[in-house]
Amino acid sequence: MRGDDKTVSSFFAFTFHFRPLLKILVFAAAFVVLGVLLYYGLRGVGAITAPPSSTGKEGP
């Protein structure tokens, strides 16, 4: 690996054992964040686009 010594290369190879765990954890976190963004985003869109009668306000 680019002229590295054996310690760096072997440790770098060792880290690949944890790569599937990293992917699972990061995708799970992304799923949670995406869920929060969609939940509040859609609620916001719903509040903006709701007809006046459903918000309890009278029209002119």
Place this chain on the structure above:
Amino acid sequence: MSRAARNLSYAVLCAAGLVLAVTGLGTFALGKPPMTHWVLMAHVAVAPFFAAGLAAVAVSWSGLCRAGVDSPMSCLAQTLFWVVLLCGLIVILSGVLPMTPLFGAPGQHFLYLTHRYSAIVLTAAVLLHLPLLARRK
């Protein structure tokens, strides 16, 4: 969600984000990208803590930052929170998607650049957000 849980999640996010910014943006700013050797391994080792902290922050802070709620946070702080969440999502996905077989070399390069520049925006948003949190009502 208790205040302690909120503060802990934000502290984890900031601590992990600091290491990621030093290793990632530091390498970029010093003019020797891409990361290699121990710096790269440190960057990737801290990444799961950042992702977990971001998810915890999303769950624990979102109720305080939604529009129309009586929140102790200012409007700017609430807006920056959503910017942090959106950029954080882009950063973690663009970091891990190149590890999948879904993208070829051009796609991986695009994701690499997306990761870099969204991380810069994320760092700026967190740095602006922190002082606003300290001054919350």
